[in-house]
Amino acid sequence: MTSFDEQTLTPSFLLSANVQHPSNPSTKVLKLYGSPHNASTEQVQIVLHEKNIPYEFINLDNMSDIETRDLIRQPFSAPVIEDDGFILCDSRAICRYLATKYADQGTKLIPDAYNMKLGALFEQAVFTEVFAFAPYASKAVYEKVTKRSKGLAPDEAVFAGSIAALSSKLEGYEDILSRQNYLAGDELSLADLYHIPYGTKLTDAGSDIMTRGGRNITRWWTEISSRSSWVTVRDGDPVPAQT
Numbered sequence: 001m002t003s004f005d006e007q008t009l010t011p012s013f014l015l016s017a018n019v020q021h022p023s024n025p026s027t028k029v030l031k032l033y034g035s036p037h038n039a040s041t042e043q044v045q046i047v048l049h050e051k052n053i054p055y056e057f058i059n060l061d062n063m064s065d066i067e068t069r070d071l072i073r074q075p076f077s078a079p080v081i082e083d084d085g086f087i088l089c090d091s092r093a094i095c096r097y098l099a100t101k102y103a104d105q106g107t108k109l110i111p112d113a114y115n116m117k118l119g120a121l122f123e124q125a126v127f128t129e130v131f132a133f134a135p136y137a138s139k140a141v142y143e144k145v146t147k148r149s150k151g152l153a154p155d156e157a158v159f160a161g162s163i164a165a166l167s168s169k170l171e172g173y174e175d176i177l178s179r180q181n182y183l184a185g186d187e188l189s190l191a192d193l194y195h196i197p198y199g200t201k202l203t204d205a206g207s208d209i210m211t212r213g214g215r216n217i218t219r220w221w222t223e224i225s226s227r228s229s230w231v232t233v234r235d236g237d238p239v240p241a242q243t
């Protein structure tokens with residue numbers, strides 16, 4: 001792997017208020033390579049804070065194409081973590097790894113392996129986000145948030161179509177959440193947290209879809225989007241883009 005000039009990259013320790021630097025100086029702190037304000041990177045950061053895991057943030061936007069290629073050796077997208085030499089790409093894979101490795105630390109975010117029924121409901125909820133939420137939310141956000149940041153004009157028809165499709169999908173969410181507190185049952189899980197970055201960016205895009213789909217969606221969304229882990233990431237983590 002190509003070595004990195006980490007002083008040039010100027011990584012920063014990003015710790016939640018109750019996380020301290022390791023007392024053992026030989027302990028290797030997990031590195032998160034990502035782009036500030038990127039939804040996938042933010043998914044990982046939320047979990048890092050929920051699990052009280054110290055980490056070092058390195059801005060991928062400041063790395064050369066060669067460095068990035070050598071880091072991401074698999075056909076998956078950023079973000080990337082490096083955990084004592086172990087490299088892992090893709091936000092959801094990273095979140096699952098962290099929730100499993102640190103199962104007894106911080107917020108419990110996945111069911112116990114021996115509970116097959118809860119595990120199956122959890123997997124169902126995860127796939128609900130992947131297929132019924134993320135494709136439409138990301139498309140809408142791209143039109144009104146990403147394009148705007150690049151000085152491009154949004155395609156209003158594409159935005160409206162994405163919101164309409166997502167609204168239809170959220171009718172199912174309202175039904176699920178009328179019977180339980182969270183998507184996978186009565187306990188918070190990764191499936192809920194995965195929604196937060198794009199859900200917040202939908203508001204930034206000018207849509208109130210996360211609070212007009214029904215009282216149960218509104219209850220759920222208000223709760224998860226107010227969690228201190230997300231407030232910390234949104235307001236303090238990620239660091240500003242470096243120059």
